[in-house]
Amino acid sequence: MKRAALYIRVSSDKQVKEGDSIPAQREALRKYAKEHNFLIAGEYIDDGISGTKYSQRDELQRMLSDVEARKIDIILFTKLDRYFRSVRHYTATQAILDKYGVGWTAIWEPIYDTTTPQGRLILNQMMSIAQFEAENTGQRIRQVQAYKLSQKEVISGQTTAGYKIVNKHLVPDENAEHVKEAFEMYSACGSINQVMRVYSGKYGMPSSKPAFKRMLSSPFYKGEHPTGITDFCPAIVPPDLWDDVQRKLKINIKSNNRQVYLFSGLICCAECGRHFGANTRRRQRGNCLTISHNYRCVAYWQKIPKTCDNSKIITESVLERYLIEHIRPMVQDLILQYEIEEKARDRTADRIAAAERKLSRLKDLYINDLLDMETYKADRAALLTEIEDLQGRATEGRTKAADSLRGLLSPDLWTLYADFTKEEKRRFWRGIISRIEFGKDRSINVIFL
Numbered sequence: 001m002k003r004a005a006l007y008i009r010v011s012s013d014k015q016v017k018e019g020d021s022i023p024a025q026r027e028a029l030r031k032y033a034k035e036h037n038f039l040i041a042g043e044y045i046d047d048g049i050s051g052t053k054y055s056q057r058d059e060l061q062r063m064l065s066d067v068e069a070r071k072i073d074i075i076l077f078t079k080l081d082r083y084f085r086s087v088r089h090y091t092a093t094q095a096i097l098d099k100y101g102v103g104w105t106a107i108w109e110p111i112y113d114t115t116t117p118q119g120r121l122i123l124n125q126m127m128s129i130a131q132f133e134a135e136n137t138g139q140r141i142r143q144v145q146a147y148k149l150s151q152k153e154v155i156s157g158q159t160t161a162g163y164k165i166v167n168k169h170l171v172p173d174e175n176a177e178h179v180k181e182a183f184e185m186y187s188a189c190g191s192i193n194q195v196m197r198v199y200s201g202k203y204g205m206p207s208s209k210p211a212f213k214r215m216l217s218s219p220f221y222k223g224e225h226p227t228g229i230t231d232f233c234p235a236i237v238p239p240d241l242w243d244d245v246q247r248k249l250k251i252n253i254k255s256n257n258r259q260v261y262l263f264s265g266l267i268c269c270a271e272c273g274r275h276f277g278a279n280t281r282r283r284q285r286g287n288c289l290t291i292s293h294n295y296r297c298v299a300y301w302q303k304i305p306k307t308c309d310n311s312k313i314i315t316e317s318v319l320e321r322y323l324i325e326h327i328r329p330m331v332q333d334l335i336l337q338y339e340i341e342e343k344a345r346d347r348t349a350d351r352i353a354a355a356e357r358k359l360s361r362l363k364d365l366y367i368n369d370l371l372d373m374e375t376y377k378a379d380r381a382a383l384l385t386e387i388e389d390l391q392g393r394a395t396e397g398r399t400k401a402a403d404s405l406r407g408l409l410s411p412d413l414w415t416l417y418a419d420f421t422k423e424e425k426r427r428f429w430r431g432i433i434s435r436i437e438f439g440k441d442r443s444i445n446v447i448f449l
Contacts, residue, residue: 002073004038005063006030007083009046010373022047023369025078032076032107041072047366047376064093067102075104149225152232160220161204162236170220170233178203179221183237183245184298185265185275186216190248194265197434198275216245260422261293262316262429263436269297270439272308277301278316292317295438310440319436322444323429324414330446331408338405352390359383405448408432 006029010022022045033040044059066072075097077083083090083106097104148155153168162179163170182199186192192212201207206215219226222242223235237245261278268275276295283290293316299308359380366376407413420428437445 001037001039003041003071004033005041005066005072005075006033006043007060007063007075007077008043009057009060009077009083020078021369022367026367028078028107029076032105038074038076042066045363045367047363047373060093064096067096067100070100072102075102077104077106078108080106080109149227149229149232152225152229160218161206161215163220163233172234172236173204175203175205176236179205179215180236181274183216183221183241187241187244187248188275188277188298189261189265191265192216194430197265197430198268213249216249259293260426261295262422262426263295263319266429266433267295267314267319267436267438269299269308269310270437270443270445271310272297272299274299274308276314276438295319310438312438312440312442314438314442319438319444320425323446324417327446328409331405331448334448335405348390352387355383355387355390359387405432 006026008022008025008029010020010025026043026045030040032038042063044063046057046059063072063075067075083104148168154165154170159165159170162172162176164173165171178199182195182205185198186195189195192209196207196209196212199205200212206212219242220233221235221237222239223233224230225232259278259280263276264278265275274297277298278293278295281292281294283292294313295316296313297308297310300311362371362376362379362383365371366373371379417425417428432448433446434449435447437443437447439445
């Protein structure tokens with residue numbers, strides 16, 4: 001008895017209305033398999049994916065893996081355009097099928113027969129026509145997109161951090177000010193790592209370094225579309241700030257002569273949330289020159305609209321001494337908190353499993369025609385985002401974090417710290433602290449990683 005794989009694909013609601021819905025295809029394929037005494041080895045369903053997007057058709061790739069594992073003898077699908085719309089992709093896949101002796105049948109188009117020269121000729125001609133139709137459709141889509149861009153309308157539902165879509169146009173959202181702060185912070189410190197310690201995964205901003213760099217490089221923030229269309233949307237970042245960030249992204253500030261500030265990028269204002277800028281102050285008293293590194297709120301000192309009233313300055317040496325003197329009780333309190341949280345048990349794995357079950361049920365609803373494609377796509381995207389977010393969280397739990405913090409209680413560490421270079425001290429603090437909040441009452445609040 002031959003083992004048959006049932007391959008099903010739908011890419012639009014239009015195809016559903018034309019009788020190509022997943023339930024319709026599945027019913028027809030199951031009936032055909034039963035009539036020809038085939039054993040159904042598996043059903044492979046690519047939903048909402050264009051036939052031209054070969055690498056994104058996960059179920060097709062899974063089916064080919066099963067072919068290579070010799071689990072399949074024949075592939076059944078309804079029509080050729082459900083299978084492929086590109087001669088190149090068809091040829092590459094057919095080579096795999098030929099290698100493992102696997103045939104296929106388009107049950108609604110019996111004209112195709114790859115066992116005869118005439119059948120192969122007809123097949124190649126029809127594949128060429130299908131590819132032409134796909135490319136022609138692509139050209140029409142590009143023309144529509146070009147017109148929409150000329151009207152300064154968005155061409156996809158995805159937006160970059162700090163923007164939302166209103167009446168097909170990009171407008172700043174509630175995160176726009178935070179995005180601007182991220183640009184200001186990078187302009188001040190020149191380090192993506194430092195900026196990400198404050199903003200990674202927050203306010204709609206990305207959590208990976210390459211994605212964060214792409215965000216800082218996006219011309220949308222100065223109001224320009226990547227294709228060069230100016231005034232495409234309201235700017236979030238002033239042009240001079242955007243240009244300065246691009247310059248520093250290119251050179252990456254690798255000069256060994258630059259000033260080293262221990263806490264730049266870590267310290268922020270407890271009143272307005274903006275980062276503190278760092279500067280060096282030199283005082284000459286007679287023959288004695290004193291140099292101090294100071295930190296102050298950018299919003300207050302640059303007189304940014306809706307300015308903060310935190311005018312206090314803290315010197316680096318004072319902050320460093322405070323941390324050394326107070327870190328032991330702070331760490332002890334944090335370890336106790338971690339131990340309490342550990343006893344409550346991390347529920348991340350359970351939440352991932354629950355989201356995956358929802359995803360499976362969602363697909364069943366769509367396959368059984370109980371959910372329209374647009375709703376399915378939106379709910380599926382939301383669940384995938386939730387799963388990705390959960391998977392990206394630390395899985396080692398609080399126990400390991402507490403064990404790591406206990407090392408800060410060792411007196412030997414602070415003996416070694418006294419001999420650190422300035423750069424080594426800088427890396428040390430960034431390795432244990434996420435943020436330091438400094439208030440106008442000179443209060444200091446330390447948030448550890």
